[in-house]
Amino acid sequence: MxxxxxxxxxxxxxxxxxxxxxxxxxxxxxxxxxxGIGSSDAGAAxxxxxxxxxxELWLEKTGRDTxxxxxxxxxxxxxxxxxxxxxxxxxxxxxxxxxxxxRRINAVLQHPNPELSWMLANIDRExxxxxxxxxxxxxxxxxxxxxxxxxxxxxxxxLQVMHQLAVTGKQAADVAVLLGGQTLEIHRxxxxxxxxxxxxxxxxxxxxxxxxxxxxPADGSASAETALRALYPEDNGQTVDFSxxxxxxxxxxxxxxxxxxxxxxxxxxxxxxxxxQQAMGEATRAEFSNGFISWRKAKNSIGxxxxxxxxxKPHLQAxxxxxxxxxxxxxxx
Numbered sequence: 001m002x003x004x005x006x007x008x009x010x011x012x013x014x015x016x017x018x019x020x021x022x023x024x025x026x027x028x029x030x031x032x033x034x035x036g037i038g039s040s041d042a043g044a045a046x047x048x049x050x051x052x053x054x055x056e057l058w059l060e061k062t063g064r065d066t067x068x069x070x071x072x073x074x075x076x077x078x079x080x081x082x083x084x085x086x087x088x089x090x091x092x093x094x095x096x097x098x099x100x101x102x103r104r105i106n107a108v109l110q111h112p113n114p115e116l117s118w119m120l121a122n123i124d125r126e127x128x129x130x131x132x133x134x135x136x137x138x139x140x141x142x143x144x145x146x147x148x149x150x151x152x153x154x155x156x157x158x159l160q161v162m163h164q165l166a167v168t169g170k171q172a173a174d175v176a177v178l179l180g181g182q183t184l185e186i187h188r189x190x191x192x193x194x195x196x197x198x199x200x201x202x203x204x205x206x207x208x209x210x211x212x213x214x215x216x217p218a219d220g221s222a223s224a225e226t227a228l229r230a231l232y233p234e235d236n237g238q239t240v241d242f243s244x245x246x247x248x249x250x251x252x253x254x255x256x257x258x259x260x261x262x263x264x265x266x267x268x269x270x271x272x273x274x275x276x277q278q279a280m281g282e283a284t285r286a287e288f289s290n291g292f293i294s295w296r297k298a299k300n301s302i303g304x305x306x307x308x309x310x311x312x313k314p315h316l317q318a319x320x321x322x323x324x325x326x327x328x329x330x331x332x333x
Contacts, residue, residue, distance in 0.1 A: 015109040015168040018120065022106040026073065032108050034061055036118035037203050042163040043156030046202040050148070050156065053223035054206060054216040059230060061210045067230045083140045086178060090138040091125050093184055094176040101128040102136050111167045116200065118207050121167040127174070133188065135173035137161055146179045153177075153187045159199060161189045166196045235328055256332060 019032055033041075043049035044057040059065045071080050091102055102125035111119035125136035139157065141149055148154045153161075153175050161173045175187045209216045215231065218224035242248040276293055280286050285294045310317050 013112045013169055015121065016112055018108045018110040020107050021122070029108075033120065034063065036110070036120040037061075037163075037207060038108075039121040039123075039160045039163040039167070042159040042199065042203065045206040046159065046199065047219060048156050048159060050154075051223065053219050053221045053227060054209075055218050055227040055231075056223045057206075058209055058216055059227050062213060064231060067233065068226065079140070079142060079145065082142075086140045087124060087138045090140065090176050090178050090184070091136060093178075094136060094138070094174065094186065097184070097186065098174075100130050100133070102126065103128055109167055112169075119163070119167050119200070119203070121164045123164055123168070133172045133174050134170040135161070135164055135168065137164070137173055137175045139175060139177040140181075141177055141179050143180060149177060149179060149185070153189065158189060162192065162195055162199055163203075165189075165191045166200065229327065233328070252332075259332065 018035075021029055024032075037045050041057055044052040044054060047054050056065075056068065059068060071078055073080060073084065075081055094100070095102055105123050105126050109121045109123065110117060123135055124138045127133050127136055137157070137160070157175060161175060165171070165173060171191045173189050175189060177185050177187070179185060206216065208214075218228055242252070276286065277295055280293075280295055284296055285292060
């Protein structure tokens with residue numbers, strides 16, 4: 001696929017316009033993204049995205065993500081859906097508040113350096129005719145996501161924007177975030193050459209994993225757990241001998257010790273909880289000088305008694321079977 005220089009760029013080495021996205025189907029756009037590391041991939045590529053691990057990103061870039069859970073862009077209860085719906089509104093309100101004009105680029109951009117051709121970027125808006133800022137990144141955060149913005153722009157978003165500045169050669173970007181559907185904050189991120197150099201170094205290491213088809217190490221996150229189950233869904237019945245591998249043997253011993261420690265702490269937690277519950281008796285709440293505890297009965301709810309239903313009407317199980325795919329269980333002996 002031939003890339004052409006992005007028009008109207010103000011830098012000697014402008015980003016390349018890899019492909020137009022104006023009428024590009026979503027499936028084709030996702031395939032283009034697999035050709036490199038996009039700006040929204042930057043945090044995950046360097047292991048600093050709280051929602052996605054390096055291993056999950058590696059599965060996507062190597063085409064092994066077919067069994068991973070996929071976000072439905074039409075699911076009205078997903079953050080991604082509302083992010084797409086509200087993006088034009090955030091951009092419009094940014095222009096209203098700052099008096100800066102913005103426009104879409106409608107292209108996947110590529111780093112102009114052939115050695116960094118794997119660095120790609122999608123930009124929400126280009127800021128027109130402003131000397132102090134050239135890029136606008138639009139974000140939305142709900143009640144839960146807003147906590148990540150309490151101290152400013154989250155690290156993984158900073159990396160996303162710095163990746164965009166690296167690809168485009170631009171000097172600054174504004175991040176406009178709509179918090180809780182009613183508070184708009186605007187944060188300025190200036191180009192940082194040292195940060196860009198470090199980001200490129202770490203991204204290059206991740207891309208080497210992709211090019212050599214080598215999975216990166218799991219990081220202990222829920223994302224990595226999901227990725228491992230997708231990468232190794234079946235066991236082959238064989239036994240491997242790790243007794244001669246000092247690193248893995250040490251990990252096994254530490255795992256056993258950690259699990260024992262957790263078990264002891266969970267037992268102590270239960271003892272303390274029950275001590276307080278017994279002291280409360282029928283009380284709803286107990287006050288302390290530095291806090292409180294409550295023990296409140298939840299409202300009654302009505303569910304479906306499936307075992308009783310199948311006992312009285314056993315033919316329903318044959319008529320409405322539900323296959324539950326078996327998952328690998330990890331046990332420590």
